[in-house]
Amino acid sequence: MKTNDVMLQTVTKVVTFIILMFAVHIFFAGHYTPGGGFVGGLLTASAIVLLMLAFGIQTVKKIVPVNYVVMTSVGLLLAIATAAASILFDVPFFTHAYDYFDLPLFGKTSLHSAMLFDAGVYLVVVGVTMTIIQTIGEDE
Amino acid sequence: MMMFYWISLAIISVAFAGLLVRLVKGPTVADRVVALDALGISLVSIVALLSLIIETEFFLEIILLLSILSFIGTAAFAKFIERGEIFDRDHNR
Numbered sequence: 156m157k158t159n160d161v162m163l164q165t166v167t168k169v170v171t172f173i174i175l176m177f178a179v180h181i182f183f184a185g186h187y188t189p190g191g192g193f194v195g196g197l198l199t200a201s202a203i204v205l206l207m208l209a210f211g212i213q214t215v216k217k218i219v220p221v222n223y224v225v226m227t228s229v230g231l232l233l234a235i236a237t238a239a240a241s242i243l244f245d246v247p248f249f250t251h252a253y254d255y256f257d258l259p260l261f262g263k264t265s266l267h268s269a270m271l272f273d274a275g276v277y278l279v280v281v282g283v284t285m286t287i288i289q290t291i292g293e294d295e
Numbered sequence: 296m297m298m299f300y301w302i303s304l305a306i307i308s309v310a311f312a313g314l315l316v317r318l319v320k321g322p323t324v325a326d327r328v329v330a331l332d333a334l335g336i337s338l339v340s341i342v343a344l345l346s347l348i349i350e351t352e353f354f355l356e357i358i359l360l361l362s363i364l365s366f367i368g369t370a371a372f373a374k375f376i377e378r379g380e381i382f383d384r385d386h387n388r
Contacts (some may be wrong), residue, residue, distance in 0.1 A: 158378065163370065174363055181356060183365045189353055194360070201367050208370055292382040 160209065167209035174202040182271075182277060188210025192273035203281075204288060212292055222277025223285040237272040297348070305346045311337050328372045335365030 178198035185191030253267040317330040346354035
């Protein structure tokens, strides 16, 4: 039976981008305000899940050709490398450095090395969540 | 004005309790799904009223987050009730 889900697909085409933009916002807001890599990763994963709901799991595999297991390991490596880089500078493990820069278009911005660790957490969360959902969803 | 916020909070809490009863008792699955969606909406309004009462802006992102999660959950449940599966294997059947 051919089902008619025009409404779900039309809403998904708009809402997915809103969720992805919100995920980026909450990822970068995570240092001083609520948010961070974990919530950003969960939001990105839920955007991909919404795409899978509307368009089917094979279509999403074609348009997002990412191996999520590799993504998880890259994220773990990034997080561990950021934490271990403090050994090179003779400071305790997990010490984080920051400084203030004058970026164009943003003005005075404080850039932290903890954000790299957060990016690792983001990749791990997206990878693990999508691996679980794909494994469960594909099983007949 | 503060009195108004507290009264609204009390009313929404009563609605929350009623929805919890429907969530536990509900005779069919569809009743429970509707109760779960309405629970998400009343949770959003409770968070909004709380952030008005304690005058902070930090909860506003949580409102958007809860709405997104509630929407995806309801869409998944609706598809499950309608077709019996959440992710269909080949879409152009």
